[in-house]
Amino acid sequence: MAAKRIVKSSINWAQLAERVPEHQRSTYQAFKAKSDGYLRKVLAYPENPPTIDWSHYKAKVPVAGMVDDFQKQYSALKIPYPPDTVSSQIDALEKEIRADIEAFNKESNEDIAKYKKELDHLNSLLPYSEMTMEDFKDAHPDIALDPVNRPTFWPHDGTDDLENERRIGSDH
The missing domain is CATH 1.10.287 (Helix Hairpins)
Known part of the structure; x- marks a missing residue:
């Protein structure tokens, strides 16, 4: 199986850039620059290795059969492309x-x-600036002032409940 020639990045950099938070923008740009550098290096090499002019070497090398032997070994040389073992895991x-x-x-x-x-x-709802206390109580019964069922006293932070009043009164 021959290796497929990489002609461009398969990453959609524009779509990825939209998702990068502002505080990580410089890291993203450094990563993209490094990736683009790798792609430029790969594209700088030709797709196929240069052809060897075996007849030129046969004319120059005095040892008989040496160039033929090299040619036979060179044509038999197959560099395997690494198998893809992780794509299924990624999928x-x-x-x-x-x-x-x-x-x-x-x-x-x-x-x-x-x-x-x-x-x-x-x-x-009515705008708060136009509400009466009754309108507010109708709109927000859970937080509205209810002096009958839930009386509170200043500072209205829970330190004024009756149980607390009883404890303070019994301590003094």
Whole structure:
């Protein structure tokens, strides 16, 4: 099997650059420069090795049969291309990661729908500058002041609950 000639990078650098965070931009650019350097070095070499003019060497070398022997050995020489043993592992990992990405996208879309619903609810409310205390209590019953069921006192940070008042009163 002959090796396939690399003519350009198979990486979509523009798409990859969009995903690189700003604080890693210089590292990305150094990596891309190194990759481009390797590609230029590979492309600097010819696709096939230069042909040897065996007749020229036969005329110059005085030992009979030596050039023929070299020619026979050279034509028999086959340098094996390394077998691809990791592509299947990478493909399996890619499928696994794609499943994780799909699950993440599904969760994200559910969250987006939930947040859009909350945003629509907030947009349907009166502006806070126009609300009365009753409107606020209707809109946010969980955080609105409820002096009957949940009385609080200044500074309204939980140190004013009745149990705390009883402990302080019994200590003094």
